[in-house]
Amino acid sequence: MLEARARSQLKNLTDWNELYFRLSTSDFKDRRWHADQFGRQPLSDIKRALKYLDKHDVAKHNVQSVATAKLGTMVAGMMGGKKSKIKPEDFLPFDTKALKRDSGISDESLIVFQRLMKTRKMDGRVIALLADDLKAFSGRNQEQ
């Protein structure tokens, strides 16, 4: 038991080298992640920076792929005709619907909102405001 705990502790050590290279090689060239400054940064800043970098990288790769995605949509449209429902988002490397799920209104909120729409009359302006999120949410549900 003692040995197992010690072994699991050894396995769970943070790979500081990996974190350092991840931050110091990011696009932002922030001085805080230079070798002489890295050790003096608060852990909370490191966590926030890593979280932000993950989102930023996804957005960056998607933006860089927009031209190819549009071309793909055009070719698919030409081959599939007018009924083709393929959108540029379908060709992006990262799923934009999943991204919205992370950063937009939570699915739980939308379930509550849908229930409210069924049980009582909702203000049209509120529905209009959430229309895109609702549509995306229904789309996700249908896919699943």
Add this chain to the structure above:
Amino acid sequence: MSKYSFLLQTKAEEYFELLPGVRLKKYGGWLVAEAIEQEEISKLQSQATIRAVQLAKRIASDKGIQLDEAFGLLQGGGGSITEAELLSEYTEETLSMITSGSSVESTNARMVTAFIRSRGQGMIDDEWQDLTDWELEDTKTLPRKAIAKVVEFIAEEQNAETQEAMAAKKATKRNSPQ
């Protein structure tokens, strides 16, 4: 809004006064260098534990005794075998265990050194200067009371970070409807 409003909003830096000429900056959490030092210590302790368990297992099987008893022997608890016998039979393993094991004092000294090196400031030539070259040898010259105060400060900083994380978690839960 005034273009200088950010100056008014800036939070003043807080310090923990260790000695009249030495202070530590408060961050409300640990810094990277401090966390690395802590993990290094924890790594050494885990390795020492593994070594001790393996030696205890070997003694138990060689001598035909219970593992608990073998542990007791390693801790100098007496029993059927004397310490001298144990040392002569398992010289290499026992010595390596003794040298690799770290006491509470040495662990504290390492952590105190890391904290002073990464956030400590000293009054040198009438101005506060960073103590980035503070060494373990310097920590050894600190009075015991000062070491205890830093150890308390280390725990406070860790608690502050944990509490902040918990508050953030609660706020997220509160903001997202069930």
